[in-house]
Amino acid sequence: MSPSVFKLAAANLGKDLRLEWRSRDVLNSMLFFALLVVVIFSFAFEPTAEESRRLAGGLIWVAFLFSTTMALNQSWARELRNGVLDAYRVAPAPAEALFLGKCLANYILVLLLECLMAPLFVVFYNLRSVGPYWQLVVIFLLGTWALVINGTFFAAMSIRTRNRELMLPLLLLPISIPAVLAMVTATTAVLTGEFSPAGQIKFLAVFCVVYTTVSFLLFETVLNAE
Amino acid sequence: MKSPIFYLLLLITFALLAWGTYQALVVAPPEATMGDAQRIFYYHVPAATAASILFGINFLASIWYLWKRNPQADALAVAGAEVGVVFFGVVLVSGPIWARYAWGTFWVWDARLTTSLILWLLYMSYLVLRRSSEAGSTSVMAAALAVFAALDMPIVYMSNRWFRTNHPQPMIGTLNLNPDMQKVLLWNMLAFVMFGLLIAWFRYDIERTGQVINALHIQKAARGSLAMMMPAPAMFLFVDDKLLHEKMVQHRYMVAGYIAVWTIYLGYLLFLFAKLRRLKKEYREIS
Numbered sequence A: 001m002s003p004s005v006f007k008l009a010a011a012n013l014g015k016d017l018r019l020e021w022r023s024r025d026v027l028n029s030m031l032f033f034a035l036l037v038v039v040i041f042s043f044a045f046e047p048t049a050e051e052s053r054r055l056a057g058g059l060i061w062v063a064f065l066f067s068t069t070m071a072l073n074q075s076w077a078r079e080l081r082n083g084v085l086d087a088y089r090v091a092p093a094p095a096e097a098l099f100l101g102k103c104l105a106n107y108i109l110v111l112l113l114e115c116l117m118a119p120l121f122v123v124f125y126n127l128r129s130v131g132p133y134w135q136l137v138v139i140f141l142l143g144t145w146a147l148v149i150n151g152t153f154f155a156a157m158s159i160r161t162r163n164r165e166l167m168l169p170l171l172l173l174p175i176s177i178p179a180v181l182a183m184v185t186a187t188t189a190v191l192t193g194e195f196s197p198a199g200q201i202k203f204l205a206v207f208c209v210v211y212t213t214v215s216f217l218l219f220e221t222v223l224n225a226e
Numbered sequence B: 001m002k003s004p005i006f007y008l009l010l011l012i013t014f015a016l017l018a019w020g021t022y023q024a025l026v027v028a029p030p031e032a033t034m035g036d037a038q039r040i041f042y043y044h045v046p047a048a049t050a051a052s053i054l055f056g057i058n059f060l061a062s063i064w065y066l067w068k069r070n071p072q073a074d075a076l077a078v079a080g081a082e083v084g085v086v087f088f089g090v091v092l093v094s095g096p097i098w099a100r101y102a103w104g105t106f107w108v109w110d111a112r113l114t115t116s117l118i119l120w121l122l123y124m125s126y127l128v129l130r131r132s133s134e135a136g137s138t139s140v141m142a143a144a145l146a147v148f149a150a151l152d153m154p155i156v157y158m159s160n161r162w163f164r165t166n167h168p169q170p171m172i173g174t175l176n177l178n179p180d181m182q183k184v185l186l187w188n189m190l191a192f193v194m195f196g197l198l199i200a201w202f203r204y205d206i207e208r209t210g211q212v213i214n215a216l217h218i219q220k221a222a223r224g225s226l227a228m229m230m231p232a233p234a235m236f237l238f239v240d241d242k243l244l245h246e247k248m249v250q251h252r253y254m255v256a257g258y259i260a261v262w263t264i265y266l267g268y269l270l271f272l273f274a275k276l277r278r279l280k281k282e283y284r285e286i287s
Helices: A005-023 A025-045 A049-081 A084-090 A095-125 A134-158 A164-192 A198-223 B004-027 B036-068 B071-102 B111-132 B135-162 B179-213 B222-227 B232-237 B246-286
Strands: none
Touching: A005 A025, A005 A095, A025 A049, A025 A095, A049 A084, A049 A095, A049 A134, A049 A164, A084 A198, A095 A134, A095 A198, A134 A164, A134 A198, A134 B135, A164 A198, A164 B111, A164 B135, A198 B135, B004 B036, B004 B179, B036 B071, B036 B111, B036 B135, B036 B179, B036 B246, B071 B111, B071 B135, B071 B179, B071 B246, B111 B135, B179 B246
16 A cells, blocks of 8 residues: 555655754755845835835845745755655656645745744834734735745756756746735735735735646656656 | 748738738828827737737647647747747837837836736746756756746736736727728738748747757757847937927837837847758758
8 A cells, every 4th residue: 555645745844854954054044145135125225114114025025035946946956966856756656745745845944934034024124014914924824835836846847957046036936926926015015004915815825726736737747857 | 841831821921011011101090199109009919919829829839748748749839939929029129119109108017018028028938948958858848837837827917907007908899999090900910910920830840850950959049039139229219309390209109119120020030040041051961
C-alpha cells in the first residue's frame, strides 16, 4: 500500500523545514534583505505618519515580494545541487506531493518573515491601522499564498534555464501583477480606513484558487520536461 | 517551401492593406474634434484585434502541444506569441501618440492601458523564457507558461475594475460610430488581421525549418521585439507648437503614428528575412 499524497507532502515539508532549521541560510538572508529594503525606502521617501499610511501598503509588499523571490530560488537550488530533482523523477511518489510540500514550506517561511518584519514596519513608519486590523491577517494569508504558489511553480521552471536565479522574477512578476495590485490596494484600504477591502480580498481568493489548480495540474509536466 | 496559396494570400493582403490605407487616409471623413490625429484609430484597433487573435492561437497551440507533444503545435505557439508581441507593440506605440494629442499625455494608468501593458509584458516573458531555457525542456515549459499567461488575462481585466477608464469604449455596431468610419475600420481590420496571420504563417515556416535543422543556437526573437522600441523615442519630437495651425498639428500626429507603426512592422519583417537567410545558409552547410 502506498502512502497518501498528504503523508508524502508532510514528509517533504518536514525535510525542508528541518534543512532550513539547521542551516537557516534562507531565513537569515531574507530577513536581512527585507530589513535593508525597509531602511532604504525610509531614506527614499522620508515617511511621516500621515503620508506613510498611504505608502506603506506598497512598501510592505514590495519588500516581501523581493525577499520571497530570494527564498523561492534557494528552495529549489538546494534540490538541484544534491540531485534530488532527478531522484524525484525516478521515484514512484507523485510529483504533486513534492510540490505541495515545497509550497507549504515556503509559505511557512515567508509568513514567519512577515511576522518578524511587521513590528519593524510599525516602528519605522509609525503605522497605526485605521480600519479593522484583523482584515490585514486575511490579506496577508491570501496574498502570501498567491505569491508562493506561483513563485514555487516558476522557480522550479526557472532553475532549469540557463540563467537560473535571474529568470524567476522575469516570469513571476508579470503573472503576479494583478495579485500584487490587489494586496497593495487592500492593505492601503485597511491602513487608511478610507474604503472597504472586501472586493480585493475576494479577488485574491479567486486568484489563489485559479493558480493553485493550474499549478497542481501542470507541475508534473514541468518537472519531467526534458 | 511555401504553397501557392501563401503567395495568393500575400497578394490579397497587400491589396487590402493598400486599399485600407487609402480608405483611412482619403475616404474616411475627418473626425469633428481630433481631425487627422483620429486616423491613428484605423490601425490601432485592427492591430489590437490581430494581436488578440494571435495570442489566442498561442494559447490553443500550447494546450495542443501539452496534450499531443507534436512540434507543429510548438512552432505555431512561437509564431502566435512572437507576432502577437510585435502587433501589440504597434498598439502600445500608436496609442500613446494618439493620447498625446487627445488627452495631452502619452500615458495614463487607466484600466485598458494597464491591461494591455501587462498582456504585452506577459508574452515578452514568454519569449524570454523560450530564449534562455535549455534545448530539451523549452517547449514544455513555454507551453505551461502560455497557459498561465492566458489565464492571467481575465484576472488582470477584473483587477483593473478599480481603475477609472478614459479609454474610448468599443464602438463597432453602435450608433456612436459614423457608418463611413465603421466601414473604413472594418476594411482595415480585415487587412491587418490577414497581415498578422500571414506573418505568423511565415514565422511558423521559419520555426519549422529551424526545428528540422535542429539548430540549437537559433537566435530567438526577443531582439526583434526590442527593435520596435526604436521608433518610440520619435514620440518625444512632439512639442506643442502654438504657432502651428491646429490642422497641421493633427496632421503631424497622424504622420508620426504611421511612421512609428510601419517602422515596427517592416523592422520585424526584415528581422524575419535575415533569420530565414541564416537558416538557409545553415541548412546548406549541413546537407
